[in-house]
Amino acid sequence: MNETNRQTARPSTTDRNGQGPAVVDHARIEAAVREILLAVGEDPDREGLLETPARVARMYAEIFSGIHADPRELLGTTFTQKYDEMVVVRDIRFDSVCEHHLLPFMGKAHVAYLPNGKIVGLSKLARVVEVLSRRPQVQERMTEELADLLMQELEPRGVGIVLEATHTCMTIRGIRKPDSLCATSAMRGVFRENAMTRSELLGLLKG
Ligand code: ZN
Numbered sequence: 128m129n130e131t132n133r134q135t136a137r138p139s140t141t142d143r144n145g146q147g148p149a150v151v152d153h154a155r156i157e158a159a160v161r162e163i164l165l166a167v168g169e170d171p172d173r174e175g176l177l178e179t180p181a182r183v184a185r186m187y188a189e190i191f192s193g194i195h196a197d198p199r200e201l202l203g204t205t206f207t208q209k210y211d212e213m214v215v216v217r218d219i220r221f222d223s224v225c226e227h228h229l230l231p232f233m234g235k236a237h238v239a240y241l242p243n244g245k246i247v248g249l250s251k252l253a254r255v256v257e258v259l260s261r262r263p264q265v266q267e268r269m270t271e272e273l274a275d276l277l278m279q280e281l282e283p284r285g286v287g288i289v290l291e292a293t294h295t296c297m298t299i300r301g302i303r304k305p306d307s308l309c310a311t312s313a314m315r316g317v318f319r320e321n322a323m324t325r326s327e328l329l330g331l332l333k334g
Contacts, residue, residue: 151191156184165251190224190231193261196323201254202280205245211284213324215239215331216249220254225296227262234292239328240277242283252277266292266311274313285316287328 157180161204164171179281219236236256255276259269270290272303289312298305317324 128217129177147197150195151188153181153184153188155188157181160184165306188246191263193258196258196261198255198276199256199280201251201258202247204246204251205281207244208242208246209244210242210246213239213241213301213327213331214246214249215328217332219253221256221260221292223260223262223264223266223269223292225294226265228296228300229263229296230294230296230299232266232292232294232296232309234290236273237272237287237289237291237332238277239287239318239331240281241286241324243282243284245281245283247281266290266294266309268324270311272312274315278315283316285314285324287315287318287325288313289329289332291330 160180160183161171164176169176171177216238217235217239220233221235221236222231224230225232238252238256256273259272259276270288271292274286274288277283277288289310291308291310294306297303297307297309314325318328319325
């Protein structure tokens with residue numbers, strides 16, 4: 128997918144006319160889900176499936192709500208604090224959707240940064256993970272987006288991100304490896320340059 132298409136798929140919190148948040152088109156999802164049911168040979172008018180298209184539309188609005196949210200807004204409020212040691216938030220649970228199969232992948236994010244005079248509320252870090260996860264995603268990109276976002280908004284000395292997730296597109300279909308765990312990491316600043324800092328983080332994540 129090229130950059131232009133990605134832009135259209137990722138509207139900001141305001142639409143082109145500045146008329147407030149862009150919304151999910153429920154009717155369009157309902158029609159599409161009905162089509163899929165027909166295409167797989169089901170009868171969308173049987174009792175059990177009657178409400179399914181509407182339910183799926185509401186579900187998609189929820190699990191893709193991050194498309195319409197700007198994680199930068201969450202990092203706008205920072206505090207000036209003379210604390211220059213590592214900040215680590217471990218085990219932030221997330222549920223995302225793999226953009227290749229539209230199947231869930233879920234796991235944990237570990238977020239670390241070395242402040243440079245600016246700190247942010249710890250819950251904001253978890254909220255940023257939440258926003259990025261509620262979009263059609265690729266774990267590798269989500270990891271880098273998190274790292275780059277924190278580097279840009281907090282201007283810290285470094286950022287270290289590790290994500291571990293189980294992908295249902297690997298466990299319930301295709302290769303079917305139920306116990307596989309995919310780990311990705313993105314190191315920026317001192318976490319990238321300094322092996323000691325990096326191993327301190329990785330040690331904290333193991334403990
Ligand atoms: Zn997938």
